[in-house]
Amino acid sequence: MARPKQNPENSSMEQTILRSAEKLFLDKGFAQTSTTEIAQKAGCNQALVHYYFRTKEQLFERIFSEKVQTFIRKFLNIYRPGTAFEEVIAGIVDAHYELLMKNPQLPTLILSELATNPGRIRKLKQTLAPEASALLESLDRDLQAEIAAGRVRPMSLQSLLLDLLSLNALPFVAQPVLKQVLGLSQTEYRQMLILRREEVKKTLLTSLRP
Amino acid sequence: MARPKQNPENSSMEQTILRSAEKLFLDKGFAQTSTTEIAQKAGCNQALVHYYFRTKEQLFERIFSEKVQTFIRKFLNIYRPGTAFEEVIAGIVDAHYELLMKNPQLPTLILSELATNPGRIRKLKQTLAPEASALLESLDRDLQAEIAAGRVRPMSLQSLLLDLLSLNALPFVAQPVLKQVLGLSQTEYRQMLILRREEVKKTLLTSLRP
DNA sequence: CGATTAATTAATAGAGCTATTAAACTAATC
DNA sequence: GATTAGTTTAATAGCTCTATTAATTAATCG
Numbered sequence A, B: 001m002a003r004p005k006q007n008p009e010n011s012s013m014e015q016t017i018l019r020s021a022e023k024l025f026l027d028k029g030f031a032q033t034s035t036t037e038i039a040q041k042a043g044c045n046q047a048l049v050h051y052y053f054r055t056k057e058q059l060f061e062r063i064f065s066e067k068v069q070t071f072i073r074k075f076l077n078i079y080r081p082g083t084a085f086e087e088v089i090a091g092i093v094d095a096h097y098e099l100l101m102k103n104p105q106l107p108t109l110i111l112s113e114l115a116t117n118p119g120r121i122r123k124l125k126q127t128l129a130p131e132a133s134a135l136l137e138s139l140d141r142d143l144q145a146e147i148a149a150g151r152v153r154p155m156s157l158q159s160l161l162l163d164l165l166s167l168n169a170l171p172f173v174a175q176p177v178l179k180q181v182l183g184l185s186q187t188e189y190r191q192m193l194i195l196r197r198e199e200v201k202k203t204l205l206t207s208l209r210p
Numbered sequence C: 001c002g003a004t005t006a007a008t009t010a011a012t013a014g015a016g017c018t019a020t021t022a023a024a025c026t027a028a029t030c
Numbered sequence D: 001g002a003t004t005a006g007t008t009t010a011a012t013a014g015c016t017c018t019a020t021t022a023a024t025t026a027a028t029c030g
Helices: A012-028 A035-042 A046-053 A056-077 A085-102 A106-116 A118-148 A157-173 A175-182 A186-208 B012-028 B035-042 B046-053 B056-077 B085-102 B106-116 B118-148 B157-173 B175-182 B186-208
Strands: none
Touching: A012 A035, A012 A046, A012 A056, A012 A106, A035 A046, A035 A056, A046 A056, A056 A085, A056 A106, A056 A118, A085 A118, A085 A157, A085 A186, A106 A118, A106 A157, A106 B106, A106 B175, A118 A157, A118 B175, A157 A175, A157 A186, A157 B157, A157 B186, A175 A186, A175 B106, A175 B118, A186 B157, A186 B186, B012 B035, B012 B046, B012 B056, B012 B106, B035 B046, B035 B056, B046 B056, B056 B085, B056 B106, B056 B118, B085 B118, B085 B157, B085 B186, B106 B118, B106 B157, B118 B157, B157 B175, B157 B186, B175 B186
């Protein structure tokens, strides 16, 4: 059943496999997903997975690095200076939540895969560091100005970013546990996250006061 | 080479296997650890692992539930009412950090294993819920009193606990990534965590102000 | 000492997984 | 209508892992 010929980069089954693999990798991680399972979900023979992507590692690498890079790029592009500092912070929280709600499993995958394969981090860091440093400098300048003006308590940029990252990311990383502990369904949990976003803004903005 | 006989519950090799397995499970998780590897680290034949613990699952379950239960119990026993509310919060942060520094890999294991095996959470929840509820009620009473007295801004207990959990746990859960991103060695990262603890206290206490 | 019992190992069955190979199939082309 | 090239499958080699079984070793005790 070979339908479309001459479609070097865009074979429809190739895409199907890619999407199936993406879903499974996000659900269960690299080691817990087999190429047999990917093929099953895509509705094709297991050998075809290797025909298009050669190895499971290469298939994963392609999905993972692409997903993570666009995710982190969007993360970095959120910051728009110019408005009042409080607006900036609130805007970052909103945008992060927006992005995280669209990719709720990605943070967990990042943590688990980068924990077992440190090599991956180095590559990503090299790629993204230049784009990040401009943002960091700009943010730091703003923060120091706010502190000098007495509108924000003295603190380092690293502290602020860790606060932000912690408060934003943990409800996503710990979702399976928190869902059970709080006894919420999937939709209820998402509902809770929307409320949580507002709470995080309050916590964060209050915590900046001198 | 069967050396010590008659040691039903405490056979030295049984203990060695247990400790080897614990280390490996904490390092790499359930799926990534093989009984062959456990035996190798313990210095015995692979069959012996099954002789003592029957299945890998049972071996893991025993280590995991014991570790997690004592960990969470200590977590719950930290709270000592009576002092000023600020002291209480600072004390909780200190004690959580103390505990986390002694078990830095456990939160990650909890997240990853409870994510892939939701059944485990239910059991743990049933066991620990009664002990937790007393604590929660007491904390809630204190919090509401502080709010009524105008010393703390209006907020729910759940919000406070999520803030606390997020700020405390994330640097441990994200350790492998953050270590690379910040370019820190293992000892430097631990040093950073000690500083971070103070920052978290400041952030948290400031964020409570009305 | 010789029997008994627990600890330990060697060997292996059986399953699943990755990756490769050769063959079969499909559709366009000449 | 045969050729050709890309797509898909069946079959399988080879590996690793879990779990079991039977045999071996060591200590104990009557």
